[in-house]
Amino acid sequence: MKISDILSRKERVLSFEFFPPKKVENEHILFESIERLKRWNPDFVSVTYGAGGSTRDKTLDWTKKIKDDYLLNVMMHLTCIASTREGVINILKELKKSGIDNIFALRGDIPEELDNIEEAFKDFRYASDLVRLIREVDDSFSIGVAGYPEGHIECPNIGEDIENLKKKVDQGADFIITQLFFDNRYFYDYLDMLEKYCITLPVIAGIMPIINIKQVIKFTDMCGATVPEYLKNKMMDRSPEEMLNIGVDFATKQCRDLLENNVKGLHFYTLNRSRATINVLKNLNLD
Numbered sequence: 327m328k329i330s331d332i333l334s335r336k337e338r339v340l341s342f343e344f345f346p347p348k349k350v351e352n353e354h355i356l357f358e359s360i361e362r363l364k365r366w367n368p369d370f371v372s373v374t375y376g377a378g379g380s381t382r383d384k385t386l387d388w389t390k391k392i393k394d395d396y397l398l399n400v401m402m403h404l405t406c407i408a409s410t411r412e413g414v415i416n417i418l419k420e421l422k423k424s425g426i427d428n429i430f431a432l433r434g435d436i437p438e439e440l441d442n443i444e445e446a447f448k449d450f451r452y453a454s455d456l457v458r459l460i461r462e463v464d465d466s467f468s469i470g471v472a473g474y475p476e477g478h479i480e481c482p483n484i485g486e487d488i489e490n491l492k493k494k495v496d497q498g499a500d501f502i503i504t505q506l507f508f509d510n511r512y513f514y515d516y517l518d519m520l521e522k523y524c525i526t527l528p529v530i531a532g533i534m535p536i537i538n539i540k541q542v543i544k545f546t547d548m549c550g551a552t553v554p555e556y557l558k559n560k561m562m563d564r565s566p567e568e569m570l571n572i573g574v575d576f577a578t579k580q581c582r583d584l585l586e587n588n589v590k591g592l593h594f595y596t597l598n599r600s601r602a603t604i605n606v607l608k609n610l611n612l613d
């Protein structure tokens with residue numbers, strides 16, 4: 327089912343993001359998480375795409391598997407950096423054949439080990455190029471694109487980043503899912519700025535309940551999201567169970583505030599685990 331149709335019908339949507347496990351022995355963790363999270367009737371779930379190529383084939387397999395075996399509405403992430411036009415067209419055909427209606431169109435991070443940057447940008451330079459190609463090849467897909475409440479890490483300022491987001495919108499994107507953030511003020515300011523730039527697409531908030539502070543600091547350093555100092559301090563030198571409880575409590579308050587302010591959707595970065603997300607959803611009485 328197209329996410330754009332769901333968004334136009336429903337006041338608010340719920341979604342979960344997974345990644346394809348690299349090792350076969352970790353697959354059962356994902357199976358269990360999907361099984362548990364399915365009970366919350368997500369409007370869709372999404373499967374990330376390895377920009378470096380490592381898990382690319384697995385993404386398509388997992389997307390199909392989740393749709394067919396778990397009967398969930400699925401969105402496949404698709405990055406275009408270092409991809410060819412022909413390769414992307416083949417993936418689009420495969421998605422269509424498999425009855426997958428939703429694509430999250432991304433450029434992907436620039437791989438550090440890349441020798442020839444121009445070669446990587448030969449067919450696609452930005453995510454907007456991918457959105458344009460998808461629309462050209464098959465206009466029936468519902469297309470989501472990434473938005474960055476604190477600005478994208480490569481972009482000198484947020485205004486410029488929003489102008490670039492507008493290019494994805496103009497090429498035919500249907501909705502936006504944000505990078506994770508921990509301070510809702512970034513999100514509300516971002517919504518105000520989008521309005522000023524005449525971007526009226528639905529914006530789904532990316533939420534990551536923290537269960538391990540060191541991992542989150544590493545992750546947010548990579549993507550440029552700010553972890554509040556008081557949260558870092560509160561979590562330092564705590565046991566895993568204590569960190570989980572602090573993280574769940576924080577994410578519950580964050581989501582409650584977003585819901586009170588009519589957020590269009592909550593998209594949980596689950597990291598293939600279900601416990602923290604489920605605890606937040608229970609606290610919010612979203613079951």
Ligand SMILES: Cc1cc2nc3c(=O)[nH]c(=O)nc-3n(C[C@H](O)[C@H](O)[C@H](O)COP(=O)(O)OP(=O)(O)OC[C@H]3O[C@@H](n4cnc5c(N)ncnc54)[C@H](O)[C@@H]3O)c2cc1C
Nearest residue numbers: 374375377403432433434435452453472478481487490505
């Ligand atoms: C919800 C979400 C899910 C994600 N899933 C994945 C995933 O599955 N796999 C993965 O590898 N990565 C994923 N990412 C990370 C993403 O690939 C990186 O953030 C990447 O660095 C940028 O991708 P983008 O699609 O936002 O790129 P773009 O929209 O192309 O933007 C990249 C940079 O270029 C600038 N820019 C864009 N257009 C122009 C232009 N015309 N002129 C000048 N500058 C321009 C932008 O301001 C930005 O700084 C995800 C991010 C989010 C928020």
